[in-house]
Amino acid sequence: xxxxxxxxxxxxxxxxxFVSAAAAQVTDWKQIPIxxxxxxxxxxxxxxxxxxxxxxxLTEDHELPLIDGIARIRGGSRxxxxxxxxxxQLYGExxxxxGTKNQTGDQLDDFLEARAAxxxxxxxxxxxxxxxxCLKEDLDDVFKVFLDVLRDxxxxxxxxxxxxxxxIDAISRRNDNPLQIAARQAAKLAYGADNPYVREPxxxxxxxxxxxxxxSWHKQHLYPNYIILGITGDFDSAQMEARLRxxxxxxxKGPAWRNPHIEFHPAQPAYYxxxxxxxxxSNIRMVGLGxxxxxxxxxxxxxxxxAFGGGFSSRLFQDIRTRRGLAYAVGGGIGxxxxxxxxxxxxxxxxxxxxxxxxxALYQVIDDVQKHPIDEAEMKRAKDAILNSFIFNFDTxxxxxxxxxxxxxxxxxxxxxxxxRAGVEKVTIADVARVAAKYLHKxxxxxxxxxxxxxxxxxxxxxxxxxxxxxxIPPPSGGKKPAALERGNERKH
Amino acid sequence: MNSHRIRILAVLFLLPTLAVAQDLATFEKxxxxxxxxxxxxxxxxxxxEAPVFSFFTHVDVGSVQDPLNKTGLAHMxxxxxxxxxxxxxxxxxxxxxxxxxxxxxxxxxxxxxxDKRLDRDESKLKQLEKAWRxxxxxxxxxxxxxxFGQIVEAEGGEGxxxxxxxxxxxxxxxxxxxxxxxxxxxxxxxFLQPVMRQFYxxxxxxxxxxxxxxxxxxxxxxxxQFQTAAFQASEYHRPTVxxxxxxxxxxxxxxxxxxxxxxxPSNMVIGLAGNVKPAEAMPIIEKYLGRLPAxxxxxxxxxxxxxxxxxxxxVLQEMSQPLYIEGYHRxxxxxxxDAVYDAIADLMSNGRTSRxxxxxxxxxxxxxxxxxxxxxxxxxxxxxxxFYAFPIPGHKPEEMEQAIRAEIERLKKEDVxxxxxxxxxxxxxxxxxxxxxxxxxxxxxxxxxxxxxxxxRELFRSxxxxxxxxxxxxxxxxxxxxxxxxxxxxxxxxxxxTGDGKGDAQ
Numbered sequence: 001x002x003x004x005x006x007x008x009x010x011x012x013x014x015x016x017x018f019v020s021a022a023a024a025q026v027t028d029w030k031q032i033p034i035x036x037x038x039x040x041x042x043x044x045x046x047x048x049x050x051x052x053x054x055x056x057x058l059t060e061d062h063e064l065p066l067i068d069g070i071a072r073i074r075g076g077s078r079x080x081x082x083x084x085x086x087x088x089q090l091y092g093e094x095x096x097x098x099g100t101k102n103q104t105g106d107q108l109d110d111f112l113e114a115r116a117a118x119x120x121x122x123x124x125x126x127x128x129x130x131x132x133x134c135l136k137e138d139l140d141d142v143f144k145v146f147l148d149v150l151r152d153x154x155x156x157x158x159x160x161x162x163x164x165x166x167x168i169d170a171i172s173r174r175n176d177n178p179l180q181i182a183a184r185q186a187a188k189l190a191y192g193a194d195n196p197y198v199r200e201p202x203x204x205x206x207x208x209x210x211x212x213x214x215x216s217w218h219k220q221h222l223y224p225n226y227i228i229l230g231i232t233g234d235f236d237s238a239q240m241e242a243r244l245r246x247x248x249x250x251x252x253k254g255p256a257w258r259n260p261h262i263e264f265h266p267a268q269p270a271y272y273x274x275x276x277x278x279x280x281x282s283n284i285r286m287v288g289l290g291x292x293x294x295x296x297x298x299x300x301x302x303x304x305x306x307a308f309g310g311g312f313s314s315r316l317f318q319d320i321r322t323r324r325g326l327a328y329a330v331g332g333g334i335g336x337x338x339x340x341x342x343x344x345x346x347x348x349x350x351x352x353x354x355x356x357x358x359x360x361a362l363y364q365v366i367d368d369v370q371k372h373p374i375d376e377a378e379m380k381r382a383k384d385a386i387l388n389s390f391i392f393n394f395d396t397x398x399x400x401x402x403x404x405x406x407x408x409x410x411x412x413x414x415x416x417x418x419x420x421r422a423g424v425e426k427v428t429i430a431d432v433a434r435v436a437a438k439y440l441h442k443x444x445x446x447x448x449x450x451x452x453x454x455x456x457x458x459x460x461x462x463x464x465x466x467x468x469x470x471x472x473i474p475p476p477s478g479g480k481k482p483a484a485l486e487r488g489n490e491r492k493h
Numbered sequence: 494m495n496s497h498r499i500r501i502l503a504v505l506f507l508l509p510t511l512a513v514a515q516d517l518a519t520f521e522k523x524x525x526x527x528x529x530x531x532x533x534x535x536x537x538x539x540x541x542e543a544p545v546f547s548f549f550t551h552v553d554v555g556s557v558q559d560p561l562n563k564t565g566l567a568h569m570x571x572x573x574x575x576x577x578x579x580x581x582x583x584x585x586x587x588x589x590x591x592x593x594x595x596x597x598x599x600x601x602x603x604x605x606x607x608d609k610r611l612d613r614d615e616s617k618l619k620q621l622e623k624a625w626r627x628x629x630x631x632x633x634x635x636x637x638x639x640x641f642g643q644i645v646e647a648e649g650g651e652g653x654x655x656x657x658x659x660x661x662x663x664x665x666x667x668x669x670x671x672x673x674x675x676x677x678x679x680x681x682x683x684f685l686q687p688v689m690r691q692f693y694x695x696x697x698x699x700x701x702x703x704x705x706x707x708x709x710x711x712x713x714x715x716x717x718q719f720q721t722a723a724f725q726a727s728e729y730h731r732p733t734v735x736x737x738x739x740x741x742x743x744x745x746x747x748x749x750x751x752x753x754x755x756x757x758p759s760n761m762v763i764g765l766a767g768n769v770k771p772a773e774a775m776p777i778i779e780k781y782l783g784r785l786p787a788x789x790x791x792x793x794x795x796x797x798x799x800x801x802x803x804x805x806x807x808v809l810q811e812m813s814q815p816l817y818i819e820g821y822h823r824x825x826x827x828x829x830x831d832a833v834y835d836a837i838a839d840l841m842s843n844g845r846t847s848r849x850x851x852x853x854x855x856x857x858x859x860x861x862x863x864x865x866x867x868x869x870x871x872x873x874x875x876x877x878x879x880f881y882a883f884p885i886p887g888h889k890p891e892e893m894e895q896a897i898r899a900e901i902e903r904l905k906k907e908d909v910x911x912x913x914x915x916x917x918x919x920x921x922x923x924x925x926x927x928x929x930x931x932x933x934x935x936x937x938x939x940x941x942x943x944x945x946x947x948x949x950r951e952l953f954r955s956x957x958x959x960x961x962x963x964x965x966x967x968x969x970x971x972x973x974x975x976x977x978x979x980x981x982x983x984x985x986x987x988x989x990x991t992g993d994g995k996g997d998a999q
Contacts, residue, residue: 029581029644032678037671040544063542064930097845106855109845113916116923135923162855169814169861169885176813178709278812279709281701312575312642312653322638325697328705349705381647388649391669395543396930 042394045230045401046237047414050245052253053225057404058240059232061397067139067233068398069146070131072409074226075217076124078196079260084208086167086201091214092123093163095130098155098214100148105159108145117142119149125197126339127409128221136234147247151222155214167206174200175471178283181274182347182450185469186285189272189446190343192265197340203476223254228408230401264289264341267446271460274450274469282355282451283347286362288444290335290342294412297438298336299423300431305333306382307374307432309346313381316346319365326350326358334439338410344439352455356462359447366442373433386424393417517953520929524939524949525771529779531787532759536939536949537774538766540932544670546767547652547932550680551940553762554755555660556733557795557874563743565699565735567755568657570748572695574664575642575655578682582640582690589635593690596632597746599625600693604742629693636690645679648672652933659733659871661944667933670768674777680763681781684756689745696740703734711813711985718807719983720870723820723877727798729870757788764940764949766932798822798875805981810988815884817893818983820869820877821974826945832958833970834867834878839917840909840967841865841880841900846916848903849880853896859888863897873945877981878974890984904971908964921959925952 045057077088096119099105112119117134119142130150134142175181187198231240266289291297309316309332320330327348335342346366350358374382394400394417407416448469449460460466520538527535559566579586603621606613645653645666653666664683668676707713717732724730734740763782765774801822823834841849842864853860863882870876880901882893928934943949 029675029678029682032675034648034675035671037669038544042543064926066926066930106845110912113844113846114912114919116916116920133927135926162858165858165885166854166861169883172886173814173883176711179705278711279704281704281709311646312639313646318638321698322691322694325694326701328698328701349701351701351704381643384647385649388647388669389651391543391545391649392651392667395545 037391040391040395042400043397045232045397045404046241047404047408048241048244050224050248052248052251053223054248054251055228055408056241056244057228057230057401057408058235058237059230059397059401060235060237061232062234065136065234066133067136067231067235068131068133069229069231070129070405071150071227071229072127072129072405073221074127074257074409075221076126076128077199078125078262080196082194082196082199083205084213085199085205087205087209087213087217088123088128089167089201090123090160090163090206090209091217092121092128093166094155094160094214095121095128095153095218096149097163098153098159101152101154102148104154104156108149112142112145115141119145121149139235143243143247153218155211155218157211160209160211160214164206164209167201168203171201171203171206171473175473178276178279178281178450179349181276181471182283182285182448185272185274185450185471186287186345186347186448187343189267189285189448190264190287190289190345192263192267195264196260196262202474204474207476224248224251225253226257228405230405232397232401259339262340266444269444269446270465270467271463272446272448272467272469273453273460274448274471275453276450277452277454279450279452280352280455281349282352282358282449282456283349284355284359284362284451285448286332286346286442286445287448288344288439288441288446290337290344290439292341293336293338295336297435299420300427300435301334301336301439302386302420302424303379303382303427304374304432304435306385307378308369308436309333310382311385313378313385315365315369315378316348316362320348320358320361324358324361326354326361334435338406338412344445352452353457355449355451355456356458356460359449359463363442366440369436370440373429373436376429379427379429379432383424383427387421390421517950520953521950526943526949527771527775527778529758529783531783531785532757533782533785534762534943535775535778535782536762536764536943537769537771538764538935538939539769539771540766540935541768544768545667545932546670546673546676546765546769547667547936548665548676548680548766549764549933549936549940550664551762551764551937551944552662552664552756553760553944554662554791555658555871555873556731556735557659557728557871558751558755558791559728559731559735560747560751562739563735563747563751564731564739565703565733566739566743566747566751567662568733568735569696569699569740569743570751570756571655571657571662571664572699573689573692573748573752574683574687575639576690576692576695577637577639577641577688579686579688581644581679581682582637582688584635584637586635586688589632589688589690592628592632592635593688593745596625596628596693597744599628600744601746604744608742633691638691641679641683648675657733659729660873663937663940665933665937667767673769673774674781677778677781681784684761685784687752689749692745692748696743699734700737700740703737703740707732707734711809711811712816714811715807715809715816715818715983715985718809719818719820719981722805722807722983723822723981724798726796727874728795729798729874729876733870754791757791758782758785759788759790761785762940762944764936764938764943766935766939795874801979801981803978806984807982808984808986811985812988813985814886815890815987816881816983816985817884817890817897818879818881819894819897820879820981820983821976821979822875823867823878823974825875826872830966830970832955832962833966834974835921835955835959836914836917836962837878837904837967837971838865838867839920840913841904843917843920848900849882849897852900853882853893857892857896859884859892859896861885863893865897890986894982901971901975905968905975907968909967914962914964917962918960921956925956 045059048056080087097105115138119132121130132146330348332346603625651667655664849863853863860882865880939949942952
């Protein structure tokens with residue numbers, strides 16, 4: 001029976017093969033023709049700068065009957081006081097849930113959900129956001145809500161309390177997932193434990209935030225010259241511009257914006273151990289300071305990162321994952337950010353019993369990239385990957401808008417993406433080797449291991465000094481502790 | 494009675510229904526369905542905005558089809574589908590083939606000794622293991638590691654990845670539009686002649702994936718135990734990633750057999766969306782993917798979960814914060830009540846107006862998050878409708894249980910309001926529209942609906958079906974489904990520390 005069906009199969013397969021004999025001729029993927037990609041100029045957003053300094057970007061996109069807008073406002077958690085860490089997070093939540101002078105947050109929920117629309121706010125490290133999304137026909141209604149939340153939020157105390165409870169819950173859970181611990185502690189090692197980019201909210205700092213703090217934050221940051229607003233969707237730009245000018249044109253300008261001064265102090269090189277009994281895999285992070293994207297090294301770094309720790313072809317993936325089978329998740333590179341040093345990081349997860357082995361393998365890969373720098377073929381693959389996929393940076397109007405808003409926010413030129421392409425094209429082997437030598441100093445990098453030390457193949461001390469990291473969550477400082485915590489604390493220690 | 498209600502409904506929802514129908518009509522103009530002679534189905538949605546396209550290859554095989562004692566094999570094959578072919582990833586396939594055959598022989602001899610119950614010879618075992626590892630080293634000499642992925646990346650592939658779940662396996666990425674032929678070639682080669690090279694190293698990678706997702710994560714541990722408890726007969730009781738002992742046993746030969754049986758064109762649907770002209774693309778697709786040999790659809794039979802007779806409970810003591818989940822058996826996605834379950838999930842969970850958010854988070858202030866959802870662990874076969882809640886500090890899983898139960902009772906006893914019902918339906922329509930703006934998402938949706946319903950238009954009809962859900966349907970289905978004997982409960986309780994811990998789990 002089985003043989004018979006096999007026979008029939010062979011016949012059918014043979015027939016199909018015969019029909020497409022031409023295809024069978026192709027024996028090498030390199031023979032496949034690749035026509036020139038038609039030039040594609042994405043629609044540039046229309047930039048409008050109001051007299052009061054507010055910057056607006058408009059991109060019409062008539063494919064679907066939707067209109068989305070998002071405003072990014074200067075100022076974020078990196079500027080909040082340390083003893084109120086979490087303020088901007090609570091602000092970002094309560095801004096919307098606390099409702100406006102005219103309507104409670106719950107009323108807004110009902111109003112918007114009935115239209116499948118959204119108006120949402122949020123707090124980030126360097127900015128806060130407020131945005132909407134709606135069907136075209138609901139724009140009048142939804143834009144009104146957007147304006148109301150933008151200008152007249154009430155920050156009702158019951159919603160601040162709710163946001164605090166959620167924040168406290170998140171703090172209580174922050175050590176439950178080893179990946180989350182690793183990400184957090186690695187950033188602290190690279191930037192310094194007190195650095196505002198990595199500072200964490202604690203029970204006491206969350207409890208310290210009051211309604212007045214949210215109101216003050218709002219008052220100090222809601223100025224048109226701190227706002228970049230981007231809108232995309234099915235609208236007419238002239239009408240939209242008129243609407244926005246009417247809404248925002250008479251708004252008085254605030255004082256000039258000044259960025260905060262922030263210092264970065266990486267930890268001393270050592271093996272920092274978060275000992276966790278309930279895992280059978282170690283999360284390893286080797287970290288240092290990266291750089292900014294206006295650094296002339298940026299393009300060489302991008303090429304290096306791809307070849308070293310980016311894709312399937314990268315050295316880290318090839319060696320640690322494919323050749324040695326030591327990790328599922330592995331990668332890394334010299335991180336960059338627009339206005340502060342990115343996180344330089346090598347990361348992997350390996351079973352407890354190969355922790356030291358994997359670390360040594362990681363050191364070898366780093367040594368090797370100095371001794372045998374990225375070669376022509378690797379560089380070509382990396383550049384090809386970056387340049388051939390370049391179109392995916394701007395293949396939708398939303399992406400183009402998002403990029404433009406970021407350049408505006410960080411003071412980069414509007415043609416940053418075009419410069420990026422040109423910059424990557426010009427990178428040479430020598431450039432790549434130079435940045436590898438300049439940024440990768442493994443003897444200076446602190447190493448974090450989140451794992452079960454009793455199962456390690458060798459103690460970490462075989463490699464160097466070990467510093468235990470205490471991740472226990474500080475109980476609320478004396479006096480008023482949030483009621484929600486009272487029973488939770490009984491379970492600690 | 495019933496027809497009266499339906500008429501009122503029809504009037505009430507005439508406008509949205511029309512709007513969706515109109516969307517479908519416009520949409521249809523850009524979509525084409527093609528079936529190749531070998532049984533492969535291709536759905537193309539032409540969206541010419543930018544010169545890029547995305548594809549989604551849906552294979553109708555998931556971990557439910559893992560053979561006995563070989564859990565994790567479907568997922569393992571998915572990893573192997575990135576390892577190259579007879580032409581890609583090798584310096585000399587003829588020699589590599591011989592070497593790989595030797596690996597398999599050495600492995601099977603090693604396994605026979607390793608798995609002996611009695612009289613296992615440890616020194617012989619060591620030798621056999623060495624022989625197997627030597628054979629691997631020999632075969633690895635011919636490998637050009639990760640060449641398949643390298644080609645895709647260097648040619649501008651974006652978002653290359655794949656996933657396996659209980660119901661299906663899928664492969665996807667996006668390419669610049671001028672690489673359509675290259676894509677067709679690569680995708681056909683991958684499923685025409687995949688080579689199981691570096692299998693045992695990749696198996697270790699998969700084992701690390703299990704450690705990451707399940708073993709070292711308390712929620713992963715709970716979900717695995719919970720699912721295993723809820724399903725006793727159905728293949729849904731097995732984890733997709735596989736049990737550790739199976740992962741340490743199955744072979745490249747097993748993976749190849751699995752491939753031969755399930756990766757046949759009649760079992761595959763490809764969705765393409767973007768700058769792809771069907772008239773130009775189809776001959777190319779046929780030229781390459783037409784090469785996959787035709788084969789009947791594999792055996793679809795699986796074990797049907799018998800009705801549950803009593804409540805089941807799984808309680809884990811963990812060094813982590815608590816969690817509560819409960820699940821109820823429900824029929825598969827083709828059930829006539831499928832849309833009713835969707836309506837219940839939306840009503841209970843979607844956004845700040847949802848019932849669970851309002852009850853547990855906003856009003857009772859006992860949870861930081863709570864929702865109900867359907868499709869655990871899949872939906873192709875009878876599965877679970879589940880509810881969960883994360884208690885905030887100071888509150889216990891039992892309180893979550895009571896509060897969720899109170900909301901379920903409300904569903905059973907009271908009709909939902911007109912406003913709620915209208916909101917669910919409006920939201921479904923908006924969600925559909927929002928999903929149409931993205932090539933990758935579109936390719937996935939089209940392939941999925943075509944594979945599951947035999948017609949991609951069901952993507953739109955699913956909204957129509959939701960439009961027809963009435964208040965009495967919700968009460969009826971809630972009463973039928975959410976019963977004590979049909980329930981499985983999963984709980985994480987915070988373990989009391991034994992004293993040696995230095996607060997590491999706090």
